[in-house]
Amino acid sequence: MITVKSVVTPSTPAEAFEALQQNRFATLLGGGAFLRMGSKNITSLIDLSRCGLNQIIEHAHHWEIGATVTLGELEQHQELNRHYDGLPAAAVREIVGVQLRNLVTVGASVYARYGFSDLITGLLALPVTVRLHQAGEMPLETFLEKGAGGRDLLEAIIIEKGSCRSGFASLRKTAGDYALLNAAAAITNGKLRISVGARPRRAALALEAMEFLEATTAVLQSSQASHLRWTVGDMEKAAEKAAAQLTFGTNSRGSSQYRQHLCQVLVARVLQTCQQGGDPS
Numbered sequence: 716m717i718t719v720k721s722v723v724t725p726s727t728p729a730e731a732f733e734a735l736q737q738n739r740f741a742t743l744l745g746g747g748a749f750l751r752m753g754s755k756n757i758t759s760l761i762d763l764s765r766c767g768l769n770q771i772i773e774h775a776h777h778w779e780i781g782a783t784v785t786l787g788e789l790e791q792h793q794e795l796n797r798h799y800d801g802l803p804a805a806a807v808r809e810i811v812g813v814q815l816r817n818l819v820t821v822g823a824s825v826y827a828r829y830g831f832s833d834l835i836t837g838l839l840a841l842p843v844t845v846r847l848h849q850a851g852e853m854p855l856e857t858f859l860e861k862g863a864g865g866r867d868l869l870e871a872i873i874i875e876k877g878s879c880r881s882g883f884a885s886l887r888k889t890a891g892d893y894a895l896l897n898a899a900a901a902i903t904n905g906k907l908r909i910s911v912g913a914r915p916r917r918a919a920l921a922l923e924a925m926e927f928l929e930a931t932t933a934v935l936q937s938s939q940a941s942h943l944r945w946t947v948g949d950m951e952k953a954a955e956k957a958a959a960q961l962t963f964g965t966n967s968r969g970s971s972q973y974r975q976h977l978c979q980v981l982v983a984r985v986l987q988t989c990q991q992g993g994d995p996s
Contacts, residue, residue: 716754724762732848732868734761743868745783745820768822768870771795780872782822786810786834789821798879799841802901805883806837811891826869828859828917831893835859836912837883839920840899842875859917877904882988884981885913888968895968898981900989907932909953909986911978914963921957921982928953928986945990954982 723741725731735741741759768781771792778795786807789795796804810816810833824834825845835855843855848868855872863869885897894913901908909925912918931949945953963974 717757718755719757719760721758722760722762724765726765728766728768728848728868728870731761731763731766734759735866735868739866743823745823774876776876778874778876780821780874782820782826782869782871784821785817786815786819786821786824787813787817789834790816798876799874799901799903800879800881802837802841802879802881802883802899805881806833806899809833809885809887809890809894821872822869825855825858825872826863828862830915830917831913832918833883833885833894833897833912836885836897836910836918837899838872838874839910839912839918840881840883840901840908841879842877842903842906842908844873845869846871846873856920859919875903879903880989880991882985884984884988886977886981893968896974896977896981898978898985900982900985902989907989909957909982911957911961911982914961914974914978915966915968916962916964919961921953921960923960924953924957924982927956945986947987950983950986950990951979953986954979957982 723734725734735743738759741761742757744760744762763783768783770781771784771788772779778798780789790804790807807816824832829835839855844852845855845858846852847863848870850863850867879901881901883899885894887894897913898911907925907928909921910918911921928945928949931945958975958978961978963971965971
């Protein structure tokens with residue numbers, strides 16, 4: 716059962732941020748999905764529904780995804796998904812079910828920096844910055860590592876525009892369960908990014924694998940190859956480097972050794988999908 720003593724309904728992010736600072740026990744309400752799953756006494760609830768953060772907006776050089784956009788809206792936005800080769804939809808479509816995806820918000824998922832998040836892994840493979848009300852803009856990987864540096868309000872996710880090919884893969888024991896491991900890769904404006912999450916730690920970039928394939932691309936370019944395509948061996952070697960660089964933990968879903976082995980499989984798979992062109996649906 717949830718009990719709420721008072722509700723604040725700000726009309727701007729600035730008002731919401733001020734209300735958050737005034738009461739250290741205040742709780743932000745986006746979709747409220749996880750609040751509904753437990754029992755909590757809330758002294759002050761800050762409802763973000765009137766703050767204008769529920770839009771996906773295309774700009775000249777980037778896409779802006781408001782913090783209260785739901786995972787369902789992200790999944791169903793055809794133009795956004797077409798631009799990024801289906802990666803936003805692929806990164807959320809296996810999360811529980813339609814009902815939950817229509818409640819859970821992008822901002823809450825990212826701000827919480829959940830280790831199990833499919834969404835964060837997908838976003839991390841793209842050139843993404845987060846915009847916080849107080850801390851301003853920072854790369855997603857910086858935010859994942861350091862957090863907001865205090866009580867802050869995430870206003871939007873910003874994705875740089877550019878030609879994109881992508882791939883996403885995850886493994887679950889059952890449909891609707893948390894991922895045992897997930898991985899994503901994307902080439903945006905010629906720049907490759909590979910991310911691995913649910914390790915069960917937070918998603919992280921496989922930097923050594925990225926550097927290896929970038930060096931391979933440079934060799935191909937210097938030899939004036941007619942097409943710049945990695946070989947299966949190149950991608951498998953990159954996957955090995957990803958598994959060796961990243962750390963993995965053990966929980967009820969799998970051991971660290973199994974996750975390390977699975978990392979090689981999933982990274983090789985998303986690289987192949989990325990090279991061929993991902994899922995535009």
